Amino acid sequence: MKVLNHNEKLTILWDFDGTLFDTYPVYTKIFKRILNNEEICEKEVYAQLKISFRHASDYYKLSSEQLNEMSLLEEGITPERMKPFDGVEDVLKYANKNVMMTHKPRNDVHNILEYYGWNKYFSEIVAGDDGFPRKPNKESYVYLHQNHRIDLVIGDRELDIIPAKELGIATCLFQNNMSKLADFHLNDYRDFWKKIV
Known part of the structure; x- marks a missing residue:
């Protein structure tokens, strides 16, 4: 040590x-919304995001359109969240x-x-x-x-x-x-x- x-x-x-x-809960909800797949649970998305955003976007094979939508939604996150x-x-x-x-x-x-x-x-x-x-x-x-x-x-x-x-x-x-x-x-x-x- x-x-x-x-x-x-x-x-x-x-x-x-x-x-x-503690920003991951907010990002997890946005990511789940982008994925639009009820079979994918928030806990799984959270775990992938904790590795890195790049890892999660590769893991779920986000398209460039989805990544752009994600950026737009992130811009709408207010500091109090x-x-x-x-x-x-x-x-x-x-x-x-x-x-x-x-x-x-x-x-x-x-x-x-x-x-x-x-x-x-x-x-x-x-x-x-x-x-x-x-x-x-x-x-x-x-x-x-x-x-x-x-x-x-x-x-x-x-x-x-x-x-x-x-x-x-x-x-x-x-x-x-x-x-x-x-x-x-x-x-x-x-x-x-x-x-x-």
């Missing part, structure tokens, strides 16, 4: 969807510094953070439209690590922590005990203080 310096506050790199905000996980704001407040790497477009991230008053918690955000390769490519993590000296990466999928493992940064998977790749696992941010700090 990766050792952290518990005498100092941490610089944390966060993922967005499924890590800071994107609920933050319980206890995560306390971890954001605790950290010495927070940065983010997400595949989500910058404007969407900004609008949701602004709605909750959370822009103040992030020193830097690398968003999906900033030109970096998608995770698990480590290029964006290298950039953020060079600029901020990351102590811990928190994500909900293996692709969120693979780049950190390559760089020797401590990793935490949130609500994902299936993977053995992470140094730490959390199911509830209120346990952060017992498990990590």
Whole structure:
């Protein structure tokens, strides 16, 4: 297990969807609507989305028309439907510094953070439209690590922590005990203080 310096506050790199905000239920409903197939249950769609959106769209063989419809429906999601996980704001407040790497477009991230008053918690955000390769490519993590000296990466999928493992940064998977790749696992941010700090 990766050792952290518990005498100092941490610089944390966060993922967005499924890590800071419980967005998968909203995306699952949209995805299910696009599929328009009663035989496919939401639980199955959720599981595929948790691997990655690209994986789910390939798995269900979404057409370009379906992908376009999905994008339009996503644009209609209001910030109040994107609920933050319980206890995560306390971890954001605790950290010495927070940065983010997400595949989500910058404007969407900004609008949701602004709605909750959370822009103040992030020193830097690398968003999906900033030109970096998608995770698990480590290029964006290298950039953020060079600029901020990351102590811990928190994500909900293996692709969120693979780049950190390559760089020797401590990793935490949130609500994902299936993977053995992470140094730490959390199911509830209120346990952060017992498990990590």
